Amino acid sequence: xxxxxxxxxxxxxxxxxxxxxxxxxxxxxxxxxxxxxxxxxxxxxxxxxxxxxxxxxxxxxxxxxxxxxxxxxxxxxxxxxxxxxxxxxxxxxxxxxxxxxxxxxxxxxxxxxxxxxxxxxxxxxxxxxxxxxxxxxxxxxxxxxxxxxxxxxxxxxxxxxxxxxxxxxxxxxxxxxxxxxxxxxxxxxxxxxxxxxxxxxxxxxxxxxxxxxxxxxxxxxxxxxxxxxxxxxxxxxxxxxxxxxxxxxxxxxxxxxxxxxxxxxxxxxxxxxxxxxxxxxxxxxxxxxxxxxxxxxxxxxxxxxxxxxxxxxxxxxxxxxxxxxxxxxxxxxxxxxxxxxxxxxxxxxxxxxxxxxxxxxxxxxxxxxxxxxxxxxxxxxxxxxxxxxxxxxxxxxxxxxxxxxxxxxxxxxxxxxxxxxxxxxxxxxxxxxxxxxxxxxxxxxxxxxxxxxxxxxxxxxxxxxxxxx
Ligand code: ADP
Numbered sequence: 001x002x003x004x005x006x007x008x009x010x011x012x013x014x015x016x017x018x019x020x021x022x023x024x025x026x027x028x029x030x031x032x033x034x035x036x037x038x039x040x041x042x043x044x045x046x047x048x049x050x051x052x053x054x055x056x057x058x059x060x061x062x063x064x065x066x067x068x069x070x071x072x073x074x075x076x077x078x079x080x081x082x083x084x085x086x087x088x089x090x091x092x093x094x095x096x097x098x099x100x101x102x103x104x105x106x107x108x109x110x111x112x113x114x115x116x117x118x119x120x121x122x123x124x125x126x127x128x129x130x131x132x133x134x135x136x137x138x139x140x141x142x143x144x145x146x147x148x149x150x151x152x153x154x155x156x157x158x159x160x161x162x163x164x165x166x167x168x169x170x171x172x173x174x175x176x177x178x179x180x181x182x183x184x185x186x187x188x189x190x191x192x193x194x195x196x197x198x199x200x201x202x203x204x205x206x207x208x209x210x211x212x213x214x215x216x217x218x219x220x221x222x223x224x225x226x227x228x229x230x231x232x233x234x235x236x237x238x239x240x241x242x243x244x245x246x247x248x249x250x251x252x253x254x255x256x257x258x259x260x261x262x263x264x265x266x267x268x269x270x271x272x273x274x275x276x277x278x279x280x281x282x283x284x285x286x287x288x289x290x291x292x293x294x295x296x297x298x299x300x301x302x303x304x305x306x307x308x309x310x311x312x313x314x315x316x317x318x319x320x321x322x323x324x325x326x327x328x329x330x331x332x333x334x335x336x337x338x339x340x341x342x343x344x345x346x347x348x349x350x351x352x353x354x355x356x357x358x359x360x361x362x363x364x365x366x367x368x369x370x371x372x373x374x375x376x377x378x379x380x381x382x383x384x385x386x387x388x389x390x391x392x393x394x395x396x397x398x399x400x401x402x403x404x405x406x407x408x409x410x411x412x413x414x415x416x417x418x419x420x421x422x423x424x425x426x427x428x429x430x431x432x433x434x435x436x437x438x439x440x441x442x443x444x445x446x447x448x449x450x451x452x453x454x455x456x457x458x459x460x461x462x463x464x465x466x467x468x469x
Contacts, residue, residue: 002021002030002031002032002033003032003033004019004032004033004034004035005032005033005034005035005175005176005179005180005183006035006179006182006183007035007037007041007179007182007195007196007197007198008179008182008183008185008186008194008195008196009037009041009044009045009048009195009196009197010044010045010048010051010191010192010195011048011186011190011191011192012186012191013182013183013186014035014041015035016034016035016036016037016038016041016198017036017037017038017040017041018035018036018038019033019034019035019036020033020034020036020172020175020198020200021033022034022089022173022174022175022176023173023320023321024088024089024091024351025090025091025316025317025318025319025320025351025352026088026091026306026307026308026309026316026317026350026351026353027307027350027351028321028350028351028352029350031088032088032089032176034175034176034179034198035179035198036198036199036200037197037198037199037203039203039206041197042197042203042206042207042210043210045167045195045197046138046167046207046210046212046213047212048191048192048195049137049138049165049166049167049192049193049195049212050137050138050192050212051192052165052190052191052192052193053135053137053138053164053165053192055190056160056163056164056165056190056193057134057135057163057164059163061114061115061161064112064160064161064163065112065113065161067160067188067189067190067193068108068109068111068112068157068160068161069108069109069112070188071108071184071185071188071189071194072105072108072109072112074184074185074187074188075101075104075105075108075181075184076105078180078184079098079101079102079105081180082097082101082104082149082177082180083097083098083100083101084097084309085176085177085180086100086101086148086149086177087308087309087316088176088309089148089173089174089175089176089177090145090146090148090174090177090308090316090319091272091308091316091317091318091319091351091352092271092272092308092316093308093313093314093315093316094308094309094313096270096271096308096316097308100147100149100150101149103149103150103153104149104150104153106434107150107153107154107157107434108153108156108157110157110434110435111153111156111157111158111160111161111434111455112157112161114158114161114455115161116133116162116452116455116456116459118130118131118132118133118464119131121463124468125468126467126468126469127465127466127467127468128466128468129463129464129465129466130463130464131461131462131463132461132462132463132464133162133456133459133460133461133462134163134459134460134462135159135162135163135164135458135459136164136214136215136238136458136459136460137164137165137213137214137215138164138165138166138167138212138213138214138215139155139159139164139165139166139167139213139214139215139216139217139458140166140167140169140207140208140210140213140215140216140217140218141155141156141159141166141167141168141169141217142169142204142207142208142216142217142218142219142220142228143155143168143169143170143171143178143219143220144171144219144220144221145170145171145173145174145274145319145320146271146274146275146276146319146374147271147275148170148171148174148175148177148178149177149178149181151219151242152168152170152178152181154434154449154450154454155168155217155219155240155449156168156194158449158450158454158455158457158458159215159217159458160193160194161455162455162458162459163459164214164215164458165192165193165194165195166193166194166195167195167196167197167207167213168181168182168194168195168196168197169196169197169198169199169203169204169207170196170198171201171220172198172199172200172201173319173320174319175198178196178198179196179198181194181196182194182195182196204224204228205227205231208227208228208231208232209231209232209234211234211235213235213237214237214238215237215238215239215240215457215458216228216231216232216237216238216239216240217239217240217449217457217458218239218240218241218242219242219243219276220242220243221243221244222243222244222397222398222443222444225241225243225445228241229241229446238457238460239446239447240439240445240446240447240448240449240457241440241445241446241447242276242439242440242444242445242447242449243276243398243400243440243443243444243445244276244372244374244398244400244443244444245276245277245278245280245372245398245399245400245401245421245440245444246280246281246370246371246372246396246398246400247277247278247279247280247281247398247400247401247402247403247421248279248280248281248282248283248393248396248402248403248419249264249267249268249279249281249282249283249402249403249405249429250283250389250390250393250402250403250404250405250415250419251264251282251283251284251285251288251292251405251406252285252386252404252405252406252407252408252411252412252415253285253287253288254406254407254408254411255288255405255406255407256407257288257291257292257295258295260292260405260427261292261295261296261299262299263405263427263428263429264279264282264292264296264403264405264429265296265299265300265303266429267279267403267429267430268280268282268376268378269300269303269314269315269356269376269378270430271316272315272316272317272318272319272375272376273373273374273375273376273377273378274318274319274323274374274375275430276400276444277400277401277423277430277432277438278374279378279403279429280372280373280374280378281369281378281379281380281381282296282378282379282380282381283380283381283382283383283389283392283393284380284381284382284383285382285383285384285386286382286383286384289360289380289382292380293341293358293360293380294341296341296342296358296378296380297341297342297358298342300341300342300343300355300356300357300358301342301343303315303356305347305353305355305356306353307351315356315376317351317352317353318352318353318354318375319352320352321352323352323374323375324346324352324354326373326374326375327346327354327373327374327375327377328346328354330367330368330373330375330377331343331344331345331346331354331357331377333366333367333368334357334359334362334368334377334379337362337363337366337368338359338360338361338362338366338368338379339359339360339361340357340358340359341358341359341360342355342356342357342358343355343356343357343358343376343377344357344359354375354376354377355376356376356377357376357377357378358378358380359377359378359379359380360379360380362379362381364381364392366379369381370396372398386415390415390418390419393419394418394419394420396442397442397443398421398440398442398443398444399420399421399422399440399441399442399443399444400421400422400423400440400441400444400445401421401422401423401424401425401438402416402419402421402423402424402425403424403425403426403427403428403429404416404419404424404425404426404427405426405427406426406427409426409427412426412427413426420441420442421440421441421444422438422439422440422441422444422445422448423438432450433450434450434451435450435451436450436451437449437450437451437452437453437454438450438451439453
């Protein structure tokens with residue numbers, strides 16, 4: 001019988017109402033179990049959060065900072081255990097898992113150091129009017145399966161330091177690192193301040209709709225994000241939605257193909273392409289198109305695909321069977337409607353592996369161009385006219401990120417101004433420092449995470465208006 005990780009509810013590590021197997025996507029076999037909460041445990045967690053909130057909110061920033069620093073120390077002390085568990089449940093190569101755990105520790109420390117001071121609007125002999133930022137209460141942090149730790153920390157850190165309490169609900173296929181965070185927190189944070197509820201994809205709705213929850217911070221697909229939005233209406237709760245994307249990499253005609261190809265490849269293939277901000281379609285000027293297709297194809301053929309626990313693996317498996325099936329379908333379309341430059345097939349071995357794939361000559365309306373593929377399958381489209389390429393990029397219902405690749409960064413900045421999305425990088429990708437907010441335009445989301453804006457999301461303005469005389 002495999003080991004089972006438990007839930008953290010009201011300061012206690014507890015069994016779930018049931019348990020569920022967690023599958024290692026590199027083998028397709030279960031390797032551990034997660035406690036599975038039911039709605040009674042959900043109610044108990046919300047009630048415990050509400051009991052814990054007033055005292056946590058009354059602590060000073062300095063007091064909360066001390067707790068969060070100890071929480072970061074606790075994760076750091078079990079660094080390698082977190083990294084290995086992350087690779088086993090999520091699939092990413094161990095060095096990428098270590099990078100994510102490093103970011104988790106750094107993120108907890110960064111947000112621990114933040115502070116929102118009251119803002120004096122008016123201070124005269126007669127009156128003083130100040131704006132304070134108050135915490136909201138119980139925050140539901142609902143996360144997806146591509147970055148189970150870091151996507152939780154960009155919610156957890158800002159929510160806790162500003163005085164909220166948090167219930168984390170991980171995706172059903174990657175619950176273990178979140179439950180391990182709960183184990184660490186059990187000895188460090190006051191009961192009810194941080195709690196974990198793993199589910200079989202059945203508690204996200206009841207948690208977002210729960211009358212005792214004040215804010216839902218959600219990262220996941222646009223379709224599920226819309227359900228979250230509608231479930232906040234009854235109690236007018238606050239929300240942050242980080243949703244899907246179909247980010248374009250736009251290559252300008254002054255770019256150096258040999259230099260940018262490895263960076264574009266990485267932008268598309270990191271975490272096996274399962275990144276909301278991954279490069280998901282490439283637009284290249286016709287003069288560079290053949291060379292870029294060839295360079296990316298060479299990189300795809302050379303990339304080492306394998307179990308993330310094996311030394312040297314660069315691209316791991318697809319995280320779960322449903323996503324794998326979706327990608328196998330995209331591969332069939334790519335072979336039918338376009339020209340496969342490299343890859344194009346699932347790999348015949350245990351687990352959910354597919355070959356990194358580069359596709360050219362697809363029509364603009366191909367599903368692989370129009371939809372979010374969320375995997376290591378990259379379409380390249382040629383353009384003759386830059387304005388038309390920008391129009392095609394902006395025609396998407398999404399607007400999360402995007403990149404411009406150019407020999408002239410200032411020209412890149414002018415082009416970036418024309419792209420309708422929350423972040424545009426020039427000659428770099430996935431640079432997401434904790435002091436810089438990120439979030440989506442259009443159907444890629446509402447609200448921001450990280451930076452000052454990301455902290456303010458978990459607070460509301462409160463005016464204190466005093467007559468002095
Ligand atoms: P995917 O479709 O890739 O599995 P989702 O966006 O559905 O991704 O999942 C992201 C997170 O949202 C997961 O933790 C999932 O369990 C949760 N979730 C699923 N359904 C709902 C819902 N109706 N309300 C809130 N969260 C949900």
